[in-house]
Amino acid sequence: MAQMTMIQAITDAMRVELKNDPNVLVFGEDVGVNGGVFRATEGLQNEFGEDRVFDTPLAESGIGGLAVGLSLQGFRPVPEIQFFGFVYEVMDSISGQAARLRYRTGGKFNAPITFRSPFGGGVHTPDMHADSLEGLMAQQPGLKVVIPSTPYDAKGLLISSIRDNDPVIFLEHMKLYRSFRQEVPEGDYTIPLGKADVKREGTDISIITYGAMVHESLKAAEELEKEGFSAEVIDLRTVSPIDIETIIASVEKTGRAIVVQEAQKQAGVGANVVAEISDRAILSLEAPVLRVAAPDTIYPFPQAEAAWLPNYKDVIETAKKVLTF
Amino acid sequence: MASKTQNAQVDAKKVLEVVEDQFTTLQILNEEGEVVNEAAMPNLSDEQLQELMRRMVYTRILDQRSISLNRQGRLGFYAPTAGQEASQLASQFALEKEDFILPGYRDVPPIVWHGLPLYQAFLWSRGHFEGGQIPDGVNIAIPQIIIGAQYVQTAGVALGFKKRGVKAVALTYTGDGGTSQGDFYEGMNFAGAYKAPAIFIAQNNRFAISTPVEKQTAAKTLAQKAVAAGIPGIQVDGMDPLAVYAAVREARERAVNGEGPTFIETLTYRYGPHTMAGDDPTRYRTAELDNEWEKKDPLVRFRKFLEKKGLWNEEKENEVIEQAKEDIKEALKKADAAPKQKVTDLISITNTDLPYNLEEQYEIYKAKESK
Numbered sequence: 088m089a090q091m092t093m094i095q096a097i098t099d100a101m102r103v104e105l106k107n108d109p110n111v112l113v114f115g116e117d118v119g120v121n122g123g124v125f126r127a128t129e130g131l132q133n134e135f136g137e138d139r140v141f142d143t144p145l146a147e148s149g150i151g152g153l154a155v156g157l158s159l160q161g162f163r164p165v166p167e168i169q170f171f172g173f174v175y176e177v178m179d180s181i182s183g184q185a186a187r188l189r190y191r192t193g194g195k196f197n198a199p200i201t202f203r204s205p206f207g208g209g210v211h212t213p214d215m216h217a218d219s220l221e222g223l224m225a226q227q228p229g230l231k232v233v234i235p236s237t238p239y240d241a242k243g244l245l246i247s248s249i250r251d252n253d254p255v256i257f258l259e260h261m262k263l264y265r266s267f268r269q270e271v272p273e274g275d276y277t278i279p280l281g282k283a284d285v286k287r288e289g290t291d292i293s294i295i296t297y298g299a300m301v302h303e304s305l306k307a308a309e310e311l312e313k314e315g316f317s318a319e320v321i322d323l324r325t326v327s328p329i330d331i332e333t334i335i336a337s338v339e340k341t342g343r344a345i346v347v348q349e350a351q352k353q354a355g356v357g358a359n360v361v362a363e364i365s366d367r368a369i370l371s372l373e374a375p376v377l378r379v380a381a382p383d384t385i386y387p388f389p390q391a392e393a394a395w396l397p398n399y400k401d402v403i404e405t406a407k408k409v410l411t412f
Numbered sequence: 413m414a415s416k417t418q419n420a421q422v423d424a425k426k427v428l429e430v431v432e433d434q435f436t437t438l439q440i441l442n443e444e445g446e447v448v449n450e451a452a453m454p455n456l457s458d459e460q461l462q463e464l465m466r467r468m469v470y471t472r473i474l475d476q477r478s479i480s481l482n483r484q485g486r487l488g489f490y491a492p493t494a495g496q497e498a499s500q501l502a503s504q505f506a507l508e509k510e511d512f513i514l515p516g517y518r519d520v521p522p523i524v525w526h527g528l529p530l531y532q533a534f535l536w537s538r539g540h541f542e543g544g545q546i547p548d549g550v551n552i553a554i555p556q557i558i559i560g561a562q563y564v565q566t567a568g569v570a571l572g573f574k575k576r577g578v579k580a581v582a583l584t585y586t587g588d589g590g591t592s593q594g595d596f597y598e599g600m601n602f603a604g605a606y607k608a609p610a611i612f613i614a615q616n617n618r619f620a621i622s623t624p625v626e627k628q629t630a631a632k633t634l635a636q637k638a639v640a641a642g643i644p645g646i647q648v649d650g651m652d653p654l655a656v657y658a659a660v661r662e663a664r665e666r667a668v669n670g671e672g673p674t675f676i677e678t679l680t681y682r683y684g685p686h687t688m689a690g691d692d693p694t695r696y697r698t699a700e701l702d703n704e705w706e707k708k709d710p711l712v713r714f715r716k717f718l719e720k721k722g723l724w725n726e727e728k729e730n731e732v733i734e735q736a737k738e739d740i741k742e743a744l745k746k747a748d749a750a751p752k753q754k755v756t757d758l759i760s761i762t763n764t765d766l767p768y769n770l771e772e773q774y775e776i777y778k779a780k781e782s783k
Contacts, residue, residue: 112575138575143602143605144598144601144602144605146594146598146601146602148564148594148595148598149564149567149595149598149599149601149602151564152561152563152564152565152566152567152568152595152598152599152602153564153567153568153571153602154568155564155565155568156514156564156565156566156567156568156569156570156571156572156582157568157569157571157572157575158568159512159553159565159568159569159572160568160569160572160573160575160576161572162572162575179558179561179595180561180564183558183561184558184561184565189761189762189763189764190541190758190761190762191541191544191554192544192545192546192554193541193542193543193544193545193761194545194760194761195544195545195546196546197764228762229762229763231767251764251765252764252765253763253764253765281767281768327767328767328768328769329768330768331768332768
């Protein structure tokens with residue numbers, strides 16, 4: 088075991104898979120000799136050579152096409168989109184191409200591609216760097232969307248994503264990259280995709296969340312505890328497909344729930360979680376399932392992040408509304 | 413106040429002329445089937461020349477039948493190919509079996525000649541998933557509907573060959589309109605930067621649906637767009653099978669020798685409408701232009717060329733036509749026999765491991781289908 092930040096755990100996962108499978112290729116803008124703009128691929132080119140870890144021209148659509156083409160040749164590409172706000176340049180390669188390759192060829196070919204990309208607010212990035220766009224991806228059949236919140240989860244989920252035979256969007260929250268360290272096992276381990284994790288057990292309310300909001304929710308749960316409320320915090324970890332069993336088991340136990348996301352209310356995956364709960368557990372609910380989300384504006388200018396991004400106080404406030412409904 | 417007149421730092425006219433001068437049209441056979449460029453003549457045996465003619469005649473019949481089958485409702489989406497036989501078939505003819513083709517939506521003939529069974533091409537037209545189940549050992553992608561996407565993917569397939577150390581090329585097609593796409597440029601530029609073994613073809617039939625090529629770009633040739641990627645570009649007479657073959661063969665040679673990609677513009681014409689979905693070329697093309705290009709028919713000039721060599725006659729041609737009609741009938745029969753698609757089939761091919769939502773929906777539709 089070693090103490091690792093999330094970014095180190097991510098690098099370690101790629102190292103494990105580059106070693107484990109000669110078909111794994113890591114590429115993107117500045118991922119080679121530079122080791123990535125966040126050092127996510129630090130040292131990998133040195134260790135595995137330019138043939139396995141390499142830089143690309145500055146063109147996201149080209150990167151996506153390169154990944155699809157390489158997967159047609161039996162490779163397992165792990166391309167990086169430098170910031171997920173740039174996904175608009177590569178929407179067709181992801182949603183129009185990679186996600187549909189298996190379907191279009193009647194199961195003959197598949198696209199075992201893991202698109203890694205950072206996102207997330209709180210670090211004062213310029214325009215189009217921090218936007219939460221997982222909701223766009225979650226609506227595309229054929230794709231899986233993974234968002235880890237801890238170093239341990241990040242490594243196990245990234246290894247699983249790379250091994251998955253279908254395309255995976257692996258989103259890494261920038262604020263979580265180095266904000267804390269955690270014990271991460273050395274070598275090889277996996278966490279199944281599509282499996283949520285109960286980060287804190289509770290009996291009065293289920294807080295269903297992902298990404299940086301997991302930590303805000305845990306902080307809120309501690310405060311709620313002081314006021315006598317026991318909150319269960321569920322980290323979705325995979326936002327498409329979501330882990331229905333874990334969510335419903337928790338809601339059936341607590342009878343109350345909120346969904347917490349950093350994305351705008353009209354975006355993200357919160358509405359889908361609410362709809363699934365209403366379909367499957369309406370008879371267990373003591374109150375409506377409310378959402379904590381950002382306002383429906385464009386992502387804020389850096390100086391407005393603090394006022395705009397949801398935080399633990401919003402979680403407490405919404406949880407109390409539901410608890411006292 | 414008028415600004416001070418300076419000596420021009422750029423002779424704009426000369427810059428353009430110097431570029432344009434590099435892109436003259438390669439032609440080997442003229443409209444009369446006469447060899448006008450002996451030096452560029454590709455090395456093809458009599459049998460190969462006959463086979464290429466056979467394929468061109470066959471494909472013209474396939475186009476005629478496909479149009480009428482579409483009108484009868486026996487085929488679905490169909491993009492006519494008549495006029496582009498030299499461009500499509502001589503380019504494929506210059507490839508080897510291990511080479512990989514990434515076609516556009518009009519490029520069904522090249523993938524059929526590369527090994528896709530005809531009945532599957534018909535199923536693809538009708539919209540059936542079995543049409544996309546490419547047989548083992550046939551190195552093709554299915555026709556790409558998103559114009560330009562095949563170009564960026566070609567860079568990836570070609571880089572894959574390079575990484576595997578396989579002496580083969582990835583070849584892709586787009587049209588004249590497609591050269592305006594970002595992916596068109598990115599694909600060629602990526603392949604250039606990686607010196608990947610790719611051949612990019614733009615079949616310039618002068619129209620993107622109703623939009624003439626002059627409205628796509630101010631560039632005098634499409635071939636010169638290769639300059640932006642730093643790769644060789646060549647413009648060929650796309651109605652001349654020997655010129656197309658020679659250009660592709662040479663590009664393939666360069667590619668497998670590790671010298672990188674080539675961009676080829678084929679000057680061609682589609683005699684039919686854009687697609688069978690209600691397009692009417694008389695709205696945007698003149699009869700004069702149609703007549704001018706009908707004289708350039710690749711079949712006519714290649715037939716004359718072969719007849720003069722004693723390699724072709726009416727009897728041979730009729731044999732091919734009968735064979736084509738027979739094959740088409742058989743392929744249709746086979747396509748008709750494909751089982752009707754069920755929602756459970758579509759669910760099964762979406763993901764390798766079904767997520768919970770699809771697992772649930774599979775059960776729901778399985779119950780419906782068993783009623």
